[in-house]
Amino acid sequence: xxxxxxxxxxxxxxxxxxxxxxxxxxxxxxxxxxxxxxxxxxxxxxxxxxxxxxxxxxxxxxxxxxxxxxxxxxxxxxxxxxxxxxxxxxxxxxxxxxxxxxxxxxxxxxxxxxxxxxxxxxxxxxxxxxxxxxxxxxxxxxxxxxxxxxxxxxxxxxxxxxxxxxxxxxxxxxxxxxxxxxxxxxxxxxxxxxxxxxxxxxxxxxxxxxxxxxxxxxxxxxxxxxxxxxxxxxx
Amino acid sequence: xxxxxxxxxxxxxxxxxxxxxxxxxxxxxxxxxxxxxxxxxxxxxxxxxxxxxxxxxxxxxxxxxxxxxxxxxxxxxxxxxxxxxxxxxxxxxxxxxxxxxxxxxxxxxxxxxxxxxxxxxxxxxxxxxxxxxxxxxxxxxxxxxxxxxxxxxxxxxxxxxxxxxxxxxxxxxxxxxxxxxxxxxxxxxxxxxxxxxxxxxxxxxxxxxxxxxxxxxxxxxxxxxxxxxxxxxxx
DNA sequence: CGTTATATTGAAGTGCGTCAAAAAGTGTGG
DNA sequence: CCACACTTTTTGACGCACTTCAATATAACG
Numbered sequence: 163x164x165x166x167x168x169x170x171x172x173x174x175x176x177x178x179x180x181x182x183x184x185x186x187x188x189x190x191x192x193x194x195x196x197x198x199x200x201x202x203x204x205x206x207x208x209x210x211x212x213x214x215x216x217x218x219x220x221x222x223x224x225x226x227x228x229x230x231x232x233x234x235x236x237x238x239x240x241x242x243x244x245x246x247x248x249x250x251x252x253x254x255x256x257x258x259x260x261x262x263x264x265x266x267x268x269x270x271x272x273x274x275x276x277x278x279x280x281x282x283x284x285x286x287x288x289x290x291x292x293x294x295x296x297x298x299x300x301x302x303x304x305x306x307x308x309x310x311x312x313x314x315x316x317x318x319x320x321x322x323x324x325x326x327x328x329x330x331x332x333x334x335x336x337x338x339x340x341x342x343x344x345x346x347x348x349x350x351x352x353x354x355x356x357x358x359x360x361x362x363x364x365x366x367x368x369x370x371x372x373x374x375x376x377x378x379x380x381x382x383x384x385x386x387x388x389x390x391x392x393x394x395x396x397x
Numbered sequence: 398x399x400x401x402x403x404x405x406x407x408x409x410x411x412x413x414x415x416x417x418x419x420x421x422x423x424x425x426x427x428x429x430x431x432x433x434x435x436x437x438x439x440x441x442x443x444x445x446x447x448x449x450x451x452x453x454x455x456x457x458x459x460x461x462x463x464x465x466x467x468x469x470x471x472x473x474x475x476x477x478x479x480x481x482x483x484x485x486x487x488x489x490x491x492x493x494x495x496x497x498x499x500x501x502x503x504x505x506x507x508x509x510x511x512x513x514x515x516x517x518x519x520x521x522x523x524x525x526x527x528x529x530x531x532x533x534x535x536x537x538x539x540x541x542x543x544x545x546x547x548x549x550x551x552x553x554x555x556x557x558x559x560x561x562x563x564x565x566x567x568x569x570x571x572x573x574x575x576x577x578x579x580x581x582x583x584x585x586x587x588x589x590x591x592x593x594x595x596x597x598x599x600x601x602x603x604x605x606x607x608x609x610x611x612x613x614x615x616x617x618x619x620x621x622x623x624x625x626x627x628x629x630x631x632x
Numbered sequence: 633c634g635t636t637a638t639a640t641t642g643a644a645g646t647g648c649g650t651c652a653a654a655a656a657g658t659g660t661g662g
Numbered sequence: 663c664c665a666c667a668c669t670t671t672t673t674g675a676c677g678c679a680c681t682t683c684a685a686t687a688t689a690a691c692g
Contacts, residue, residue, distance in 0.1 A: 225541050227623070229541040229542075233537065277515045283518055284511055297532035297536060298456070299488070304540045305466040349539065350680075360640080544647075575669085575671090576671065587671080588649075588650080594671095
């Protein structure tokens with residue numbers, strides 16, 4: 163069940179067999195949620211953290227004028243709200259992009275883990291720090307990259323993250339987002355997102371259609387994004 | 398020496414007297430660094446984390462075309478690179494905005510702390526999670542707020558953070574940044590930053606000049622920013 | 633087969649960038 | 663104290679990336 167989480171963790175740290183089973187026992191049974199379900203609501207008190215097993219999920223924040231910003235996209239093997247363990251509530255919503263399967267880690271068990279395994283505590287801490295690193299890269303995108311560059315950068319990031327958990331064996335992967343949602347990641351309107359995707363497609367760089375990203379020219383995509391994977395801490 | 402750090406921590410958690418001295422003993426002697434000094438360079442291997450005692454510091458990332466994005470501003474009492482303890486190196490630079498005084502926490506001591514105090518470990522973990530929450534809010538700013546709103550939002554955030562550590566007793570505070578640097582926080586050019594500041598000044602909302610922010614109409618500033626302090630987790 | 637989401641395209645508007653020059657401030661050495 | 667160089671701020675004119683509005687097309691679905 164936690165294989166993909168382990169792939170994530172082992173990209174940076176050694177996890178022993180005993181530690182693996184300690185992690186395993188963090189979780190109680192898994193659940194299915196439907197597409198567009200709000201999994202965690204901003205401000206709600208939290209008693210558990212959630213691991214994404216299958217499907218795609220985003221974090222988002224809203225402004226009063228109706229504008230919305232997606233601040234992260236989560237792929238299988240990601241914790242959705244591990245930061246909620248120390249923060250007690252979230253400053254943002256967590257919403258399913260697609261149908262998803264999730265597992266719960268009660269905060270009491272996480273607490274017990276921090277009391278008994280300093281190493282695993284550091285490993286989980288590190289996971290939330292990698293979340294933050296991706297937030298910083300998105301700040302760079304939103305503040306400094308062109309529209310096309312933001313989309314290219316997002317595709318580069320997702321390819322590497324999905325490849326790590328075995329969901330992008332060749333240079334292609336499923337991505338169940340509408341162009342509107344993609345625009346909400348990139349700080350663009352759906353209209354402009356559509357235009358930028360068309361350009362990327364016509365230039366033979368990347369093709370996004372039918373909820374699937376097919377990368378045709380990885381070097382060109384990285385160049386357009388000015389992509390440097392250091393921030394993903396995948397070694 | 399760590400009074401301001403403690404103010405930060407105690408905004409969310411109880412810290413006992415023994416814990417206070419455990420935190421105290423994390424640090425070895427303090428140092429002065431000059432304005433514009435790069436304190437930590439992206440990619441460098443790290444053996445210690447740094448606490449900001451006095452002065453202002455930012456985190457920044459660059460693109461090849463010369464554009465730069467500041468992803469965070471740090472105020473006294475902030476850890477600059479506590480995330481470096483688990484990440485081993487940073488994905489961004491850490492640079493002094495003004496002359497600054499810093500103290501060092503060797504990673505060996507942080508490691509020891511995680512082995513001996515689960516509670517303090519969770520408390521420090523929480524600090525990095527609050528960093529990430531600010532990153533998310535900046536993503537919202539950069540992706541969805543207008544130029545004026547981004548600047549207003551930044552001023553709102555800094556007021557509350559500085560007030561917490563006693564550096565904004567009334568609705569005003571020192572902020573040693575140029576308009577170019579302010580623009581690099583907000584994803585704006587120095588020219589447009591200047592125009593937005595002029596508007597805010599002429600509307601009687603906030604006055605930024607001589608490296609000092611004077612808030613004239615706190616309600617209007619919050620309204621322009623669509624500011625909600627939940628993400629600062631100050632309770 | 634209609635009904636509703638999503639994607640595409642066009643035309644026009646605007647917030648912000650770019651370029652350039654002037655004005656104001658800051659520091660240095662004489 | 664002034665003279666000088668340098669940085670920062672301000673202002674104007676113009677251009678462009680992206681938005682807005684609106685219509686059409688395409689796909690998804692009961």
